[in-house]
Amino acid sequence: MYISMSRLLLPEEHVAELLDAFKNRAHLVDGAEGFVELEVWHSDREPGEVIMVSRWGTKAAFTAYMKSADHQVSHGRIAPTLQSVIKLDRLDHLHTYEVVAR
Amino acid sequence: MYISMSRLLLPEEHVAELLDAFKNRAHLVDGAEGFVELEVWHSDREPGEVIMVSRWGTKAAFTAYMKSADHQVSHGRIAPTLQSVIKLDRLDHLHTYEVVAR
Numbered sequence: 001m002y003i004s005m006s007r008l009l010l011p012e013e014h015v016a017e018l019l020d021a022f023k024n025r026a027h028l029v030d031g032a033e034g035f036v037e038l039e040v041w042h043s044d045r046e047p048g049e050v051i052m053v054s055r056w057g058t059k060a061a062f063t064a065y066m067k068s069a070d071h072q073v074s075h076g077r078i079a080p081t082l083q084s085v086i087k088l089d090r091l092d093h094l095h096t097y098e099v100v101a102r
Numbered sequence: 103m104y105i106s107m108s109r110l111l112l113p114e115e116h117v118a119e120l121l122d123a124f125k126n127r128a129h130l131v132d133g134a135e136g137f138v139e140l141e142v143w144h145s146d147r148e149p150g151e152v153i154m155v156s157r158w159g160t161k162a163a164f165t166a167y168m169k170s171a172d173h174q175v176s177h178g179r180i181a182p183t184l185q186s187v188i189k190l191d192r193l194d195h196l197h198t199y200e201v202v203a204r
Contacts, residue, residue, distance in 0.1 A: 013171075022203040023203050037195055037204065038204060039203070039204055040201070040204070041199035041201055042199055043198065043199050044198055044199065045198060051199060059146065064136065095147070096145065096146055097146065098143065098146060099141050099142045100142050100143065101121060101124040101125050101142040102140060102141055
């Protein structure tokens with residue numbers, strides 16, 4: 001199992017808008033080859049911190065999706081004002097992991 | 103669903119020992135009230151980075167476990183030499199989240 005994690009930090013007043021964007025997402029990724037699950041985590045200690053975690057059967061499936069048109073379309077749907085505050089405060093661009101134990 | 107995440111950074115030569123410790127863990131947490139799952143993630147870009155993610159039905163279940171004797175026993179089983187290199191290089195102590203969207 002392969003994990004992709006993006007950690008976002010944004011002004012607290014924009015968090016509800018970001019979470020709404022996730023709840024109304026296009027679900028294009030759900031049909032991607034090797035896609036398992038996407039979760040959005042909201043910190044209960046740092047109100048402006050939101051983490052997006054996606055699961056993939058293999059690293060190859062993840063990298064293929066990242067190069068796909070669907071991925072471009074998904075990002076294009078995010079409102080420009082929201083996109084700009086996320087970009088400014090982004091802590092970590094992207095981290096990837098193998099699940100090695102349970 | 104409530105998430106607890108600990109991000110560890112340690113010298114690369116100690117990673118195999120840490121992962122073995124997880125694979126041979128006592129599984130005391132598995133019986134805790136409200137415990138859902140524990141996963142260990144190993145970065146494929148930063149070889150010394152290991153993340154421990156546990157899932158709980160509620161925040162209350164997680165905080166109750168953290169105060170329990172079982173939690174103390176689990177940590178006591180980690181070899182002192184391994185414990186010392188983890189402590190020195192720990193990036194983030196503990197982060198907690200609510201799963202807010204899928």
